[in-house]
Amino acid sequence: MLYHSTQDKSKSVSSAQAIAQGISKDGGLFVPESFPKLSLVDLDTMLSKSYQQRAKYIIGQFLTDFSQKEISDCVDNAYTVEKFGGDNPAPISTVTFNGDEVNLLELWHGPTCAFKDMALQILPHFLTKSLQKVGGGKDAVILVATSGDTGKAALEGFRDVDHTKIIVFYPVNGVSAMQKHQMNTQEGDNVYVCAINGNFDDAQTAVKKIFTDPETAAILDENGMMFSSANSINWGRLLPQIVYYISAYCDMVNLGKVKLGEKINITVPTGNFGNILAAYYAFEMGLPVNKFICASNSNNVLTDFINTGVYDKNREFYTTVSPSMDILVSSNLERLLFIMSGENDAETKGYMDALKSEGRYEVSATIKEKISAMFYGGFADEQTTEKTIHDLYAQEHYLCDTHTAVAVAVCDEYIKKTGDKTPVVIASTASPYKFSKAVLSAVDGGKLPESEFDMVEKLNELTGAPVPAPLASLRGKKSRFFDVTDKEGMQAVVLGALGIDK
Numbered sequence: 001m002l003y004h005s006t007q008d009k010s011k012s013v014s015s016a017q018a019i020a021q022g023i024s025k026d027g028g029l030f031v032p033e034s035f036p037k038l039s040l041v042d043l044d045t046m047l048s049k050s051y052q053q054r055a056k057y058i059i060g061q062f063l064t065d066f067s068q069k070e071i072s073d074c075v076d077n078a079y080t081v082e083k084f085g086g087d088n089p090a091p092i093s094t095v096t097f098n099g100d101e102v103n104l105l106e107l108w109h110g111p112t113c114a115f116k117d118m119a120l121q122i123l124p125h126f127l128t129k130s131l132q133k134v135g136g137g138k139d140a141v142i143l144v145a146t147s148g149d150t151g152k153a154a155l156e157g158f159r160d161v162d163h164t165k166i167i168v169f170y171p172v173n174g175v176s177a178m179q180k181h182q183m184n185t186q187e188g189d190n191v192y193v194c195a196i197n198g199n200f201d202d203a204q205t206a207v208k209k210i211f212t213d214p215e216t217a218a219i220l221d222e223n224g225m226m227f228s229s230a231n232s233i234n235w236g237r238l239l240p241q242i243v244y245y246i247s248a249y250c251d252m253v254n255l256g257k258v259k260l261g262e263k264i265n266i267t268v269p270t271g272n273f274g275n276i277l278a279a280y281y282a283f284e285m286g287l288p289v290n291k292f293i294c295a296s297n298s299n300n301v302l303t304d305f306i307n308t309g310v311y312d313k314n315r316e317f318y319t320t321v322s323p324s325m326d327i328l329v330s331s332n333l334e335r336l337l338f339i340m341s342g343e344n345d346a347e348t349k350g351y352m353d354a355l356k357s358e359g360r361y362e363v364s365a366t367i368k369e370k371i372s373a374m375f376y377g378g379f380a381d382e383q384t385t386e387k388t389i390h391d392l393y394a395q396e397h398y399l400c401d402t403h404t405a406v407a408v409a410v411c412d413e414y415i416k417k418t419g420d421k422t423p424v425v426i427a428s429t430a431s432p433y434k435f436s437k438a439v440l441s442a443v444d445g446g447k448l449p450e451s452e453f454d455m456v457e458k459l460n461e462l463t464g465a466p467v468p469a470p471l472a473s474l475r476g477k478k479s480r481f482f483d484v485t486d487k488e489g490m491q492a493v494v495l496g497a498l499g500i501d502k
């Protein structure tokens with residue numbers, strides 16, 4: 001299996017190269033040249049298997065330059081009971097919301113309490129092995145732009161991993177108090193965290209620029225280093241995410257929610273379009289899916305895109321209670337456009353160039369039709385998000401976080417609007433305790449305690465929902481990182497953190 005760029009199909013690389021490099025030199029994203037197909041027999045075989053066994057099988061289809069033993073090692077080291085609190089790292093909880101049954105795929109039982117752990121606990125293992133194959137003895141410098149959850153999950157995944165250094169940039173006023181505290185208290189000798197004056201899109205754009213700048217690459221090269229990415233532009237992030245949708249389908253069959261071969265709907269709270277794209281890739285492999293429900297918050301650029309075919313980032317940016325979705329440039333949409341254009345690299349590049357120069361593009365009528373056939377786009381504003389947390393708790397005593405609430409709300413709107421009763425899986429993406437302020441005010445509405453950890457405690461007393469140990473243990477922990485930079489200063493910060501004088 002080889003990989004090529006969404007903006008230039010002419011050259012192909014191995015999976016190790018795609019993972020080590022993160023992004024293609026032409027600025028495009030690496031995609032597999034074809035999708036291995038899962039038959040119903042394959043799915044049937046997986047029904048009786050563990051999550052880890054399913055993961056090994058699926059990952060093995062894509063990383064054909066890795067040995068089975070290498071893949072086994074990666075999976076066994078990533079998805080342990082200690083790290084994910086159970087044999088199944090991604091369990092399903094079924095609830096009834098406003099009269100309709102929905103299945104919440106809980107992806108936040110890992111060490112940093114967000115779904116990013118599902119990929120970032122295994123990516124360092126993929127990367128270490130990839131570097132052995134193609135790294136030429138260089139150390140990898142992982143540059144991360146985060147809207148809150150990727151940063152912490154990447155820091156935790158890469159801390160003290162040999163031959164890697166990790167540098168994380170987050171928007172100074174764009175993450176929750178808990179997210180900030182999680183990152184600033186990060187331990188490890190190879191980690192560095194810095195806030196930026198700007199939003200996530202500013203951070204992501206600047207990181208991509210540093211990343212593809214030949215001059216910076218040359219400086220790193222002289223110092224025995226190379227850049228890599230832990231953002232969802234890296235193929236090694238998306239692949240582990242495909243696994244949990246296929247595994248969830250098997251669990252749905254085992255739970256008696258669907259018969260093997262019957263379709264499901266999948267709802268995903270979406271920001272950078274990585275998580276929902278992974279679900280779509282599972283469908284490309286043969287997973288029986290009827291509709292993908294793409295749920296946005298007030299930054300509803302994707303809702304408009306799905307409904308009109310026009311992607312326009314020239315709009316107001318909102319800071320919301322679901323900060324990990326406060327994004328106007330959804331990087332991974334590029335990979336969907338590539339597929340929907342019939343793998344047309346020139347057309348994909350055209351859209352991306354227009355996005356860069358005009359902040360806007362309009363896709364062809366064919367692409368628009370193909371997308372509306374499979375995707376429903378909707379959004380939940382702040383009030384709806386809070387009401388959903390409140391109502392779900394009132395109806396089911398189930399506490400969900402702000403991002404998951406956006407998905408539950410949009411899914412509910414979809415069911416009520418269309419009458420589509422296809423069994424639905426909703427990606428539940430974070431622990432409610434990462435966003436205690438918003439969640440507590442949604443369920444209680446009374447006066448909020450002042451400190452973050454007093455809010456955590458109050459939410460716990462009120463609801464009885466257990467506080468994840470990795471968050472509870474952060475109380476009173478001292479920060480290690482305090483730096484804030486402007487966008488223009490990020491490159492200097494990177495070189496400084498690496499101990500390179502220029």
Ligand SMILES: *Cc1c(COP(=O)(O)O)cnc(C)c1O
Nearest residue numbers: 149271272273274275324403429
């Ligand atoms: C990152 C994140 C999202 C958005 O996922 P994308 O892959 O960026 O679309 C949603 N919810 C939470 C909690 C997240 O951390």
